[in-house]
Amino acid sequence: MNNQFGRKEVRYHNRSNELICAVRVALWNYKPAAVFGTRASDPALSVKTGGITSTEIAAIVKSAATKAGHGPARFSTHYVQIGGATVLLNTGVDRLVIKLMGRWLSNAFEEYSVLSFKGSAELSRNMCL
Structure with a gap:
């Protein structure tokens, strides 16, 4: 992912048992990827026609x-x-x-x-x- 300055940026998250969990959200985004026609390398908030x-x-x-x-x-x-x-x-x-x-x-x-x-x-x- 690129940050607001256009520099490559990678973030790591650990799964938690909290209601709001970055890993859980990532899985929610990953599963419907087939429906939206996105690839694993695409940004999480994107659809086949572009980003959200x-x-x-x-x-x-x-x-x-x-x-x-x-x-x-x-x-x-x-x-x-x-x-x-x-x-x-x-x-x-x-x-x-x-x-x-x-x-x-x-x-x-x-x-x-x-x-x-x-x-x-x-x-x-x-x-x-």
Whole structure:
């Protein structure tokens, strides 16, 4: 895969038992490849006619928001990226990993993220160590 600067980039993921697992998602993308006419070397988010665009992803996000009873104008692909960074921060993932995997060019994801109950659950215990 090429990053936003056009340089070759390879990422490795390990399977986890979490609901959101990169390996599980990769398998979900791999199985329908025959249906979409893609090859193993093609990007995960692609179809025979080309890649899936951020516009298409945004339409899916907005449709899901509408079905959930929310105003679609409030949602975009940026929120998917922010949500991913927030979950990773709250589970203790290193900030550099989040920056690289999320293709953040700055540390802006730290400003957007929200500390959740789950993310702060261990704080008081750690302060007593």
